[in-house]
Amino acid sequence: MNTEAATIRDRPRHPSTRQARERWLGIGLIAPSVVLIVLLILYPFVYNIWMSLQNVSLTQGTTGWAGLNNYLYLFHWDQFWHGMVIDIIWAAASVVGQLILSLVISHLLNASFAGQNLARALIILPWTVSAVVIAFTWRWMLNDLFGIVNLGLLGLGVVHKPVLFFVTPTGALTTVIGINIWRGMPFMTLTLLGGLQSIPREMYEAARTDGANFWQEFLHITLPSLNRIIAILIVLRGIWIFNWFDLMWLTTGGGPDNSTAILPILAYVTGFMSYRMSRAAAIGVMMALVLLVFVIIMSRLMLREDESLA
């Protein structure tokens, strides 16, 4: 039997048979991933669009065709437009805050100092823990009566009565944006640090012999070298934060008075607490549309930049 198997294997195959075999092996290896992606992501996405055109209630099931009624409802719903605006502010302010801080901190970590490796390793911690951990730790620290932040501020005489971080709409939004900047800064810092390290040293040395100061170096060497990374960070992180449910839900829960009900929260509450699944699905479709517009605008901008560079 052994010899028979050996002769079959040793027989020179027709090259096209071998190619076909390779092709089918390649398709076979990717197939499980494609099946999972189609069943778990693409099909649900299409199903979501279909749901948004029906009347689907969590309690009563599908009760009929709705056409565009769910979208028309959203169009006239102040809470939806409020959520959209707050969501955009939340995503934009978080990304801009994270970016500015990271630009500074990545420069700090790029300088040489004792304990540099330790600092680079530890700075990532806020990025790795659950939103539940982040939300509760900060809520405990910002607690009006027993929080370390308020007790510290009172003790130092900075304020005379406790700061109520989550009570006013603007205060609550600002606070969660602050927490999100703390959470997202490490990732951006390490990404930008990678970018900084890839800029050739000679460029700075040449600039320095020409008498350039730090700001000139920053504006004419550092920023242009990093602009691609920065653009990608803005788009990808912006999209992600725009859709991030966990942190806002676990800190403000959308309150006070629905003032921080960003679209992910509005979709969740509409679907799973008011049981209006098709309306929630329509909110999801609208979010996807906003992202599509955003991606198109950004890719146009990035494309134009490339052309001007060429």
Add this chain to the structure above:
Amino acid sequence: MNMPTKRLAGRILLYLAVLIVMLIVLFPFYWMAISGFKSPDALFQTPPMLVPIPWSTEFYQRVLKAQSFFRLALNSLIVALSATGLSVFFATLGAYSITRFRYLGRDLVAQLVLFVYMFPAILLVIPLFFIFRSLHLVDTYLGLILAETTFALPFCLWLLIAFFRTIPEEIESAALVDGCERLNVLWRIVVPLAAPGLAAAAVFSFISAWNDYLFPLVLINSDSLKTLPLGVANYVTAESTHWGEAMAAATVLSLPVVIFASLVQKNLVSGLTAGAVKG
């Protein structure tokens, strides 16, 4: 100022700035961990104790001895490990296929991976809930594992495609000429070379599934199937807040993640850069 003094001042400023940054980054973790080590009376004491002396394990005991704790931790482990195993295994095969084989539709699949990688959980959870409900997958391990896979699989594929591209094909060609079977080459040559990438993919898949809040919130109802983040969230509700227990439980939830992250610290940054979309 003469040059040496100016230089010294610059050094001092640098160390001061780094110190302040690290303090802001790390203090919440310190405060979380030690809040759990205070006695129930000391927790609400003013001025607060910056170091818990005498310390107490009361809150940690309450959390760890709660009947549900073991169950929650086990559920989290089952779901996170299964989603990670499933994703890393299929993504290894898939990434190898995309980077080493030629067939119709290959580039389309590569683009599809990038596209679905951008898909936010909140957009998926509404239709997934309905689809899973009709398949009786709501409130099951399998349903939650598959839901976590919607993040982990595209992430692993994306990371491993990038990683496999950096491995020179010549090593494999030599083995193939020697008559090695393709899958043998993948297992014996590519996988060992890609070990750092596989480790990063596995650790990040695990962390994202372990930390996740939204999918278990929607897809799990029974207490016996809930995961740790839901358990932690249970200590702080609109009706009652137990800050000591919440901080102790949050510390326990963070511990494996922090240990894991430090284990793959070397690959952390490259892995994180690949995670730029989500996480």
